Amino acid sequence: MISFVLQRVAQSALVLLVVGLVAFSMFRFVGDPIDNMLGQERTIEDVERLRAQLGLDQPFAVQYYRFLEEAVQGNFGVSYRQGRPVSDILLERAPATLELAAVSGFLAIALGIGLGVFTAIRRNGLWANVIMSASLIGVSLPTFLIGILLIYLFSVELGWLPSFGRGETVRIGNWTTGFLTESGLKALILPAITLGLYQMTLIMRLVRSEMLEVLRQDYIRFARARGLKERAINFRHALKNTLVPVITVTGLQLGSIIAFAIITETVFQWPGVGLLFINAIQFVDIPVMAAYLMLISVMFVGINLIVDLLYFAIDPRLRVDRAGGH
DSSP states (O other): OHHHHHHHHHHHHHHHHHHHHHHHHHGGGSOOHHHHHSOTTOOHHHHHHHHHHHTTTSOHHHHHHHHHHHHHTTOOOBOTTTOSBHHHHHHHHHHHHHHHHHHHHHHHHHHHHHHHHHHHHTTTSHHHHHHHHHHHHHHHSOHHHHHHHHIIIIIIISOOSOSSSOOOOEEETTEEESTTSHHHHHHHHHHHHHHHHHHHHHHHHHHHHHHHHHHTSHHHHHHHHTTOOHHHIIIIIIHHHHHHHHHHHHHHHHHHHHHHHHHHHHHHTOOSHHHHHHHHHHTTOHHHHHHHHHHHHHHHHHHHHHHHHHHHHHOHHHHHHHHTTO
16 A cells, blocks of 8 residues: 555656646747836846846756745745735635635536436436436537526526626635625636536536446346345445446546636636636746646646545455555
8 A cells, every 4th residue: 555655646746747847848938028027118138137037047947946946845936927926826816716616526526426326227217318418518518608608698688696706705814715705605606517517417427327337237136136125226336336437537527627717717707826827828927827837737636646545445456456466
């Protein structure tokens, strides 16, 4: 078990180094931040002085090494646009993104597993067919189009929910939350549905497919022959074995929720780190862009590491294979 954990941790660290290198390399081609920071009256001396002050006159290897050295300590430099520490800006924006991702992930997992089980058990029923047909919408339509359609229906036509913003928030220490206000909860509904719909439909279809496969196994037929109730067969035996392969995909989808948040936050003008990244691209704010991509990478790698460990703990076949040297 210890060797398995160390191996996964080493792989995760390598992935983060590669992602950081790729991201830092790409930023060299998005533009020169000096052009946005200095006005048209700038002189060559002003340009050279600011370039040296920001460390942009150093070789690429030196810039990357300094970036990693500071990033490990939680310091991502100063925003070229706002002139403030990037870590402070991320701490201000992170609660909005994390709350949106948490609600979307909960909806995706709860509804995805529940509807997947329902459509598998009632696979020939009317409602199961209706749900499966409707799920094609969540799989086929792009996220931004779903958001626009929801805004048009519930904000423009019906006027029930706000079309942008986070609503009123309450500060608890360094954390700002919209869970404690009515306007904050209303503002969260449409973005959460938009962000979680694709993941929910994908999890639902996967759970349905896996459960149908499990229900065809011999031990399920044997359980029915023994006279066990259908509820016990479906939820005690079939569902337990269905969730083993679903864990991996679900973990990846939780990571995708963080990645897709950038689209949802842009559509709804949600004040999270995704919208911050879009604005940073427009102003070539390299420290903010680098910090955002590293933050997303850490979340992705962390989620995948947790999923690998859970998979190893739940599936006894993996422990047997490693113990046997396979």
